Amino acid sequence: MDWVVEARTLACEAHAGQQDKAGLPYIEHVARVAAAIHDDDIAKAAAWLHDVVEDCPQHAARLEVFPAPVREIVTLLSRHSAPDAQQYYARIRQHPRALKVKLADIADNAHPRRLLQLPPAVAERLRGKYAAAPAALGTASTSTDVPDPAAARAAVDGDLTHVGAAGRGCRRRCQQRRRRARSAPAGADQRT
Structure with missing residues (x-):
């Protein structure tokens, strides 16, 4: 089983409809974090899932199908x-x-490109935190x-034909969520 593809699919489903503080689809942050991990499928799968337990507790039980090293991370x-x-x-x-x-995760959250999209007070608070x-x-x-935002979208929308219908479904769902997020009213579910 390709754990990276499974993790990407779960992340797309778990973060569906979530937006970051700039109003962008939250899954793009997750995708950029995963895209920054190279030559380590366990760490890459964990990168796709890194916010699921904290932000999507209703999906946490679904992590049980992943190998113990992924769950541990x-x-x-x-x-x-x-x-x-x-302690954390x-x-x-x-x-x-x-x-x-x-x-x-920190590199993406603290990236100047992301911080420039936020209100100055929020950007300054996060800059200090990170x-x-x-x-x-x-x-x-x-x-x-x-990776830049285009690379994140490519990671989410990438060619998943080799993984069959489940992968293509994730791709379509992520594309649909991104379109909805762009047209969502202010105050929608926003995350950093």
């Missing part, structure tokens, strides 16, 4: 896994794959290449 990346930020970052710091995904995170994780910086 997703659990570590969930803020529910530790009572405070210090300490746990991630001890797990190389979780650290790789978290650094990609500036301190690499040090808490024991690294000097995120230094993760974050």
